[in-house]
Structures are given as structure tokens and as C-alpha cells.
Amino acid sequence: MKSRRNFLQKLTLSAVSLPLIPGLKSSSFPGWQKSVFQDRMLRVAIMGLGSYGTRVAEAMQDSKKAKLVGVISGTPSKISAWQEKYNIPSKNCYNYENFDAIKDNPDIDAVYIITPNALHHPQTLRVAAARKHVICEKPMALNAEQGREMVEACKNAGVQLLVGYRMHFEANTLEVIRMREAGEFGEIKFFQGLSGFKIGDPSQWRLNKELAGGGAMMDIGIYSINGARYMIGKEPIWVTAQETKTDPVKFKEGVDETILFQFGFPEGIVASCLSTYSMGNLDRFFLNGTQGFAEMQPSTGYGPIKGKTHKGPLDNPHITHQTVQMDRMAEIILEGETAKVPVDGEEGLKDLIIIDTIYKAVASGRKEPIQLG
Numbered sequence: 024m025k026s027r028r029n030f031l032q033k034l035t036l037s038a039v040s041l042p043l044i045p046g047l048k049s050s051s052f053p054g055w056q057k058s059v060f061q062d063r064m065l066r067v068a069i070m071g072l073g074s075y076g077t078r079v080a081e082a083m084q085d086s087k088k089a090k091l092v093g094v095i096s097g098t099p100s101k102i103s104a105w106q107e108k109y110n111i112p113s114k115n116c117y118n119y120e121n122f123d124a125i126k127d128n129p130d131i132d133a134v135y136i137i138t139p140n141a142l143h144h145p146q147t148l149r150v151a152a153a154r155k156h157v158i159c160e161k162p163m164a165l166n167a168e169q170g171r172e173m174v175e176a177c178k179n180a181g182v183q184l185l186v187g188y189r190m191h192f193e194a195n196t197l198e199v200i201r202m203r204e205a206g207e208f209g210e211i212k213f214f215q216g217l218s219g220f221k222i223g224d225p226s227q228w229r230l231n232k233e234l235a236g237g238g239a240m241m242d243i244g245i246y247s248i249n250g251a252r253y254m255i256g257k258e259p260i261w262v263t264a265q266e267t268k269t270d271p272v273k274f275k276e277g278v279d280e281t282i283l284f285q286f287g288f289p290e291g292i293v294a295s296c297l298s299t300y301s302m303g304n305l306d307r308f309f310l311n312g313t314q315g316f317a318e319m320q321p322s323t324g325y326g327p328i329k330g331k332t333h334k335g336p337l338d339n340p341h342i343t344h345q346t347v348q349m350d351r352m353a354e355i356i357l358e359g360e361t362a363k364v365p366v367d368g369e370e371g372l373k374d375l376i377i378i379d380t381i382y383k384a385v386a387s388g389r390k391e392p393i394q395l396g
């Protein structure tokens with residue numbers, strides 16, 4: 024009896040430390056580890072304590088599987104406020120200069136990067152070098168080249184790279200995907216995605232090409248790109264795109280205000296999408312098949328996501344997206360689970376390849392092939 028208990032204790036201890044061992048990925052663990060990880064929380068440090076970081080931290084309080092244990096911030100006053108609010112010990116607090124030392128902190132499993140887009144790439148490389156799992160906000164980087172480097176760096180470090188695609192865990196979205204897979208819409212023919220909002224303060228980083236990498240497309244248009252892919256369930260093979268700009272002072276060179284884009288998918292399926300920083304009430308998906316349809320509005324906002332199909336309303340209960348996301352991401356990192364719609368670095372990279380190609384199509388005025396492979 025005693026030796027069995029010793030064995031179990033050893034097994035639990037070694038399994039618990041597995042994700043911290045360089046070169047080991049929890050996704051490659053065999054099934055036995057699932058049970059020993061079940062009671063463990065993913066211990067997360069948030070990098071960038073801004074508006075979305077604040078939302079994620081609030082939501083994580085209700086997570087059963089992920090816990091906020093650390094912060095990385097350039098603003099000392101925020102660090103002390105978060106320490107008090109979330110009971111974060113000083114040894115788990117870092118700034119942008121010293122966070123590489125997180126590699127020596129055994130109490131943090133993953134860093135959630137929620138900073139301006141241009142910082143995602145260098146920060147991911149540093150977190151990977153510190154052998155911590157990375158959760159990175161969308162867009163994963165400024166372009167596909169950076170995205171590839173991030174995927175490679177995390178692979179080489181033996182850590183996971185996940186992207187904050189919260190819609191991939193949202194119940195009404197998953198119901199539409201289930202219906203499509205069950206053939207309830209018949210053959211899919213068309214998708215429409217409208218993603219936009221009216222942006223305010225002209226001095227914010229979202230309108231600074233250096234920090235944002237572009238304009239509305241990087242920030243909000245990406246929802247229609249990603250949505251077209253998970254709603255149709257196939258990858259686009261070509262794109263055409265047209266840009267309009269009504270305010271060249273606010274939307275400077277390289278910062279797109281409005282882009283219309285059209286995708287071609289295999290089997291003649293087409294999609295028509297709009298990305299904009301200059302229109303409100305624009306958060307709508309429409310999927311049309313030979314035997315039915317789904318429409319969602321709002322389709323990617325913080326929810327509740329509302330909509331209907333030809334069979335009736337989409338009425339799954341609303342749960343805070345970021346709470347569900349953190350539960351599921353903890354299962355992916357700690358328990359080797361997989362997401363129904365992927366949230367890994369390769370998924371983030373696909374959207375970056377498509378964004379690069381959309382910008383190329385705007386510049387060329389031609390139909391551009393999309394090469395995801």
C-alpha cells in the first residue's frame with residue numbers, strides 16, 4: 024500500500040513538472056497524463072495590463088482551470104494595483120526589461136501576451152526562450168514571416184503557442200459548425216462577414232502603423248478572415264481586395280480604414296467581407312448553403328452572440344468568452360486536449376498569410392492566389 028502511494032506521488036510530481044521540462048510538449052503526452060493533470064490550474068502571467076488584459080484577468084477569476092499568478096508591465100502603478108486586486112506576489116511581477124528571468128520562476132506556466140500587435144513577435148520569442156508556454160493575442164504578428172519565426176521558436180523551445188481566438192470556443196459558433204459538419208445546410212455556397220467599428224482617439228496605437236502593422240484589417244477585419252474559414256470549414260485559395268479611405272489624416276499611409284475583400288474557396292464557394300474602422304453596427308456573419316442558412320449578429324463581439332438558422336434561433340447560454348477560452352486553453356496546455364477549431368500558432372500563421380495576401384491584392388488590383396502550405 025505504502026509503495027503504491029509512493030509510486031502515485033512520484034508519478035503525480037513528475038507529471039506535474041512535465042510542461043516545465045524543455046523539449047517536452049504536453050500535447051505529445053500519452054493518455055495517462057490526462058488524469059494526473061486534471062486537478063492542476065494553468066498558472067498564467069499577463070503581459071500588458073491594458074484594456075483587453077484587464078478583461079481577460081476579470082474573466083479568469085471564474086475559470087476553473089486557469090489562474091492569474093503574475094504580471095509583466097511597463098507601468099509600476101498598474102503592477103501594484105493588480106498585485107492587490109489579484110493577490111499576486113512580488114516575485115511574480117516583471118517589467119519589459121527583466122521578464123526573461125521568468126525562466127527561473129517555477130510558479131508560472133504560461134505568459135499571455137496582450138500588448139500592441141508589433142510587440143507580439145519579439146515578446147513571444149523571449150517568452151519561448153524562457154521556456155514558458157505562450158498565449159498571444161490576435162493578430163499573432165505583423166506578417167507571416169514573423170508568424171513563422173514564432174511558430175518555429177516555440178516548437179524549438181518545446182512550449183505551446185496559442186492565439187487568443189476566443190470565438191473558437193463560443194457555444195453558438197460551435198453549434199453552427201456542428202450543423203455544417205452534419206450537412207444541415209446542404210452544400211455551402213456563400214459566406215458574408217462584416218467586421219468593423221468607428222475608431223475614436225486618433226493618437227492610439229491602433230492607428231500607428233509601427234505598432235499596429237496596418238489598420239482595421241489587422242485589428243477587426245481578421246475576424247471576418249478567420250470567421251470565413253471556420254464557418255465554411257475550408258481554406259481560401261484566392262482573394263481580391265479593394266481599399267477606400269475617406270480620412271487620410273486619421274488613417275495615414277499603411278493604416279487601412281476600409282477594405283472590401285472577396286475569397287474563393289474550393290468547389291466554387293465564395294465569400295464577401297468588409298473590414299472597417301469607420302462604420303458602427305458592423306458585426307455580422309451570414310452562411311448560405313443549398314438547404315439552409317445561419318446568420319449571426321453580433322457574430323464576434325463580446326456577446327451574447329445572437330443569431331438564427333433556418334431551423335430556429337441560436338440560443339445557447341452566454342458564458343464570458345474569455346473564461347471559456349482560458350478553461351479550454353488550460354486543457355490544451357496541461358491535459359493535451361485539442362480544440363475543435365484550432366487555436367495554435369499554425370492557425371494564427373494562416374490568418375497572417377491571408378492578411379499579407381489581402382494587402383498584396385489591394386496593391387496589385389488583381390486576384391491573388393493564397394498559399395497557405
Ligand code: NDP
Nearest residue numbers: 071072073074075076096097098137138139140160161187
Ligand atoms: P491597450 O492599449 O488597451 O493595452 C495595451 C497594453 O500594452 C498597454 O496598456 C500597456 O500595458 C502595454 N504596452 C506595452 N508597450 C506599449 C506601447 N508601446 N504602447 C501601448 N501599450 C503598450 O490595447 P488592448 O488591450 O485593446 O489590445 C492589446 C492586444 O489585444 C492587441 O493585440 C489587440 O488586437 C488584442 N485584443 C484582442 C481582443 C479579443 O477579443 N481577442 C480584444 C481587444 C484587443 P502596461 O502599461 O501594463 O505595460
